[in-house]
Amino acid sequence: MSVQPHAHPVLTCREAQTLEGELLVDEAAEWLAMRRAGEGIARQVLEDYLEIRPVPEHLRVLALVGKGHNGGDALLACAQLLADYPRAKVDLVLATRVEELRSLTARALEQLKGRVQVHFISEQSDVVLLTQMLLKFGGDAGFHICLDGLLGMSFKPPLREPVAALIAAVNAFERIDLRASVDLPSGAGDEVREGARRFDADFTYATGVVKRPLLGGIxxxxxxxYVDLGFFDTTAGKAVVTEEVVLTDAVLDPVRRLRAAAADKRTYGHLFIVGGSAFMAGALLMTVKAAIRSGVGLVTAFAPASVASSFAAQVPEAIWIPWPENFHGMLNPRAMSLLLSRIHHASALVVGPGMGLGRSTELITQHIVKRVDLPILLDADALSVRGMEVVQKRRSDYARIVVTPHMGEFMRIGKLSAPNNSLEAMLGFSQVYNVVTVLKGANTRISDGETVMYSTLGGAVLSRGGSGDMLSGLIGGMMAQGDVPVPLAVARGVTLHGLAAQRLARDKGQVAVNTTQILDYLPEVLRA
Structure with missing residues (x-):
C-alpha cells in the first residue's frame, strides 16, 4: 500500500533511519522534527496520564537522557511539560557526559538550564546505587511520569553498563505512575531477541515513523x-510502499463532513443484524445499540422471539424481527425465510453476536454465506471451522466477508496450535479464505490479504465483555453505508471504536466503567 493520509507506513529501524536521512537534510530540519516530537510526546503523555487520574499541578517528572536525538526529544518534551505546568519538578538523569551529547541534544539541554535538576551516572554505578539515587530524587511520593530517552533505533545489542543497570533500577522502581519511551523502549530494535532486557514502558511514543519492533508483540x-511529524504528508512527504501501515484518525474525516441536504435514511444504508440467544441476549443488544450510533440509515435486528419485544422497547430506533428459538434457546435454522424474504432491503449483514456455539448457529451462518451476496461480518459464535470452510467456497462475484476474531478464535478457525499475530499469518489467512480479517488485540490488525493495517487505539478499557459486540455494530454500520471499499469501512469502524474507548478512559478511568459507555463518546470523536 502506498502512503495515504489515513495510513502511514510501518518500517524497520534501518528503513526508518534511511528515510529520516533523506528527509532531514540539515540541522534546521532535524531541529524542527525534534521540536515537533517533543511537543507531541508532552501533549500525548498528559492525555494518557488522565487514564490514571487528573494531572497534578506539581507534576514530578523523571527523564532518562542519552546522547542521541531520542534524548533530545525527551528534553524538549520536558520543556513543554514545564511550559504547561510551571510548578512541575523535572529530574534529568544523563547517561553520558554533556560534552558527548549530539549537538541538538546539547541545545535542548541548554534550553532547560536552571529549570531542572541534572544528575549523572558513572561507570561504577550499579543497580543498588541507582535505586538509592531514585529514592533520593523521588522521595516518598516518587514520580508521576518517567520519560525514557536513553537509546534509539540505531541501538545494537547488547545493553552496556551502566545503562543496563539504570534500566534495571528504573524498571524495578515502584514509585512511578506512568513509564513512557521515546520512539522505542531503550534496548529494543531490529536485532534484539525476544526476552532481552529493555525499558518496561507503559506507552511508547513512536516519532515520525512507527517501527516494526513495536508491533511484533506487546x-x-x-x-x-504515533506522533506524526509530517514525514508522509502528501505534498512534502516521501513516497513509500509497504505491506504494513498504521491507521491515523484521518480515516474518519469523510464521516466528519456535512451530509448532503437531500439525504434521507435510505441514503446511508440498511444493516441487518442476526444474533442473540435466550442465554446471551445482551450481546445482540449492544451490537444493535452501536450500529444505531454508526451513522447508518436503518437497522433491522433478528432477535430471539423471547426477548425481541423487550429489546424493541429499549432501542425503538431499530426494526425488531422475532426469530423462533429451538429447544436450547438458540435461533432455529428452520426460520431462515424470515431473513431471506427481506434480504433485498439490506446493504450489509452482521451475524454472530450472542448466538451461542452449536450446530444451529453453524447452519444459519452457512446458509447466509452461501445465499447472501452482500458484505457480511461474522463475529463471535458465527466463527467456526465449518463456517470458514463454506466461506472459502463462497462465490467470487459476492461481496467480501469480514471476520472479527480475538486470538483464541483466530487460533480455532485458523487451526493454529499457538498464538500467531505475525504479518505472514494475517496475510496468509486472509488470502486463503478471501476475507478481511480483524484480529482484535492490544494492537488490532486488519488484513485484506495484501496489506495489514494496525490500529493502536483503545487500550485496556476495552478488556471487558461486550466491547467486541459494539465493534461489530460500528463496523457493520460503516459497511452498510457502502460509500467505500469494505477494508476502508472496517478501518473506520475500528478507529471510531478505539478513539471513543480512549476518551472514556481519560474521562472515567480504565476500571469502574461500563462497556456501553463507549457509545457516549462517539460524538466527541467525530466532532473533534
Missing amino acids: ADCGRIR
Missing part, C-alpha cells in the same frame, strides 16, 4: 502512540 513496549 511485551515491554506497552501501548503505542
